[in-house]
Amino acid sequence: MEPVNNPNIPSTVSTPAEDHVNATNPTGMNNTALTKGKTIWSTSCIKCHASYHPNTRTMAEWKPILKTMTKKAKLNAEEIQHLDVFFEHFAKNEGWQ
Numbered sequence: 001m002e003p004v005n006n007p008n009i010p011s012t013v014s015t016p017a018e019d020h021v022n023a024t025n026p027t028g029m030n031n032t033a034l035t036k037g038k039t040i041w042s043t044s045c046i047k048c049h050a051s052y053h054p055n056t057r058t059m060a061e062w063k064p065i066l067k068t069m070t071k072k073a074k075l076n077a078e079e080i081q082h083l084d085v086f087f088e089h090f091a092k093n094e095g096w097q
C-alpha cells in the first residue's frame with residue numbers, strides 16, 4: 001500500500017481519510033489506482049489545455065466530459081478505470097475531500 005499522504009497528490013487536494021482510502025466500495029478504489037489515476041490526470045489531461053481539477057465538478061458533471069476527454073487522450077480501458085477512481089475520489093460533493 002502507498003502511504004495515504006502520497007506527495008504526488010496535488011497540494012490543492014486534501015488528503016482523504018485512511019478509512020475511506022481503504023474502504024471496500026463498488027468502484028474498486030484503492031491507493032494504487034488512485035495514484036495511477038493522478039499520474040494519468042497530471043500527464044495526459046494537460047496536453048491540450050490547463051488541468052481541470054476534479055473538485056471543480058461533481059461526478060455527474062464529469063462523466064460525459066470524461067467520456068469525450070479520455071478518447072481525446074487516447075487512454076486504454078485500464079487507464080480510464082484508474083482515472084475514474086481518481087475523479088470519483090476528488091470530485092465535488094463526493095463526501096471525503
Ligand code: HEC
Nearest residue numbers: 041044045046047048049052065066069070072073074083
Ligand atoms: C487531444 C487534446 C485533449 C486532451 C488530451 C484532453 N482534452 Fe480536454 N479539451 C480539449 C478541447 C479541444 C476542449 C474544448 C472543446 C471541447 O469541449 O471539445 C477540452 C475541454 C475540456 C474541458 C471543459 C469541458 C466543458 O464543457 O467545460 C474539461 C473539463 C476537460 N477538457 C478535461 C479533460 C480531461 C480530464 C482530460 C484527460 C482525460 C482531457 N481534458 C484531455 C482537448 C483535450
